[in-house]
Amino acid sequence: MTDRLLYLTGAGLAAMRHLEALPSDHRARSLRAQCLQVWVCAEPSEGWDTWPGAEGDTLAAALACCLEPLDGADLNGVLPIPGDAQLACWIAEQLALPGLESIRVGSGRDQGVVLDRAGRIQIWRRFRFESAHWLPRVPPDHPCGRLHGHGFRVCLYAEQSSADAFAELMADRLGALWAPLYAELHHRCLNEVPGLENPTSEQLAAWIWARLKPDLPALSGIQVEETATAGCRFDGQHHRIWKELRFEAALCLDQAPTQDGRRCYGHSYLIRLHLTAPLDPVLGWTVDYRDIKRLFKPIYDRLDHHLLNELPGLAAADPGHLLHWVRAELIGRLPALDRIDLYPTPETGVALCWGEAKAENIW
Numbered sequence: 461m462t463d464r465l466l467y468l469t470g471a472g473l474a475a476m477r478h479l480e481a482l483p484s485d486h487r488a489r490s491l492r493a494q495c496l497q498v499w500v501c502a503e504p505s506e507g508w509d510t511w512p513g514a515e516g517d518t519l520a521a522a523l524a525c526c527l528e529p530l531d532g533a534d535l536n537g538v539l540p541i542p543g544d545a546q547l548a549c550w551i552a553e554q555l556a557l558p559g560l561e562s563i564r565v566g567s568g569r570d571q572g573v574v575l576d577r578a579g580r581i582q583i584w585r586r587f588r589f590e591s592a593h594w595l596p597r598v599p600p601d602h603p604c605g606r607l608h609g610h611g612f613r614v615c616l617y618a619e620q621s622s623a624d625a626f627a628e629l630m631a632d633r634l635g636a637l638w639a640p641l642y643a644e645l646h647h648r649c650l651n652e653v654p655g656l657e658n659p660t661s662e663q664l665a666a667w668i669w670a671r672l673k674p675d676l677p678a679l680s681g682i683q684v685e686e687t688a689t690a691g692c693r694f695d696g697q698h699h700r701i702w703k704e705l706r707f708e709a710a711l712c713l714d715q716a717p718t719q720d721g722r723r724c725y726g727h728s729y730l731i732r733l734h735l736t737a738p739l740d741p742v743l744g745w746t747v748d749y750r751d752i753k754r755l756f757k758p759i760y761d762r763l764d765h766h767l768l769n770e771l772p773g774l775a776a777a778d779p780g781h782l783l784h785w786v787r788a789e790l791i792g793r794l795p796a797l798d799r800i801d802l803y804p805t806p807e808t809g810v811a812l813c814w815g816e817a818k819a820e821n822i823w
């Protein structure tokens with residue numbers, strides 16, 4: 461089992477750009493102002509001047525420095541073709557920090573690109589639909605056996621063959637392919653849609669995959685988020701699910717340099733538990749989101765409204781040590797667990813991955 465500890469940080473910027481090479485009727489062809497979100501993921505390596513607990517800040521400072529010339533600028537003055545994919549490649553070149561794993565650029569909230577260290581580019585586009593469903597195979601006392609509904613979010617991922625191609629055109633293609641599925645799913649009861657008689661997140665992701673893959677061989681992933689705290693990603697082979705929880709805690713970083721004013725402070729942490737497992741043949745899911753929450757509860761109770769340094773067995777309260785501690789406490793109860801993300805702040809996080817979890821699908 462190879463562990464990877466990956467640091468993540470995000471920042472926003474506002475910029476102008478136009479993409480002249482796009483077709484004449486394309487909305488991104490003429491000059492327009494846009495808010496962009498950039499996230500980077502990197503593994504600390506030689507050349508990081510940092511200490512345990514400050515890796516996120518080190519990465520955030522490197523990203524801020526890289527994005528500084530872009531904020532408020534006309535991107536066409538910086539890059540010859542400032543499409544999302546070209547921008548991600550530019551950031552990868554400029555970021556003055558070794559260990560870069562991947563970059564995610566979002567133009568607006570609902571589409572963008574992911575560039576990984578192998579140079580692979582994936583376009584993503586997120587959609588939403590409002591539907592009812594119920595899960596017919598759960599035990600009688602399970603609340604999801606009752607008719608209820610969600611604002612489902614679906615994110616489609618597709619590989620782009622060349623760094624010169626326009627992510628914007630693939631995003632349009634994803635929109636066109638999604639339209640008939642939206643017509644079938646939106647404002648419906650999913651159980652009445654053929655093939656979705658047991659509409660778990662996992663079944664829905666596989667159903668969307670089966671519908672889109674023949675027309676889009678470049679399709680690389682389907683992400684379904686049923687609620688704000690739970691979701692599933694399917695890549696044609698594996699289902700990976702996650703459940704998020706939040707806890708409030710204090711920490712003291714004993715290893716902080718003495719001049720560092722943050723020796724004892726606190727965070728509203730977000731923790732995301734990922735599992736990869738085969739589908740249960742009866743229930744049609746991997747592991748019940750509710751079971752993840754239930755099995756994590758005794759650990760949650762030890763974290764929430766506590767000083768982390770008082771946890772027996774926790775060597776230091778930085779995110780890296782805390783993630784290893786949580787895994788050691790939880791893995792016996794949830795053997796399919798293969799990744800844990802911890803966000804001390806909304807802009808900085810750490811992911812501990814092992815087993816099936818692939819670092820290239822970190823976003």
Ligand SMILES: Nc1nc2c(c(=O)[nH]1)N=C([C@H](O)[C@H](O)COP(=O)(O)OP(=O)(O)OP(=O)(O)O)CN2
Binds near residue numbers: 595604660661746747
């Ligand atoms: N592996 C799966 N587990 C569960 C699924 C599923 O599709 N796959 N679905 C459900 C329910 O439909 C439920 O609506 C969602 O579950 P849950 O995350 O527990 O929802 P909550 O609103 O209770 O979330 P909290 O944020 O924890 O309050 C159940 N399991």
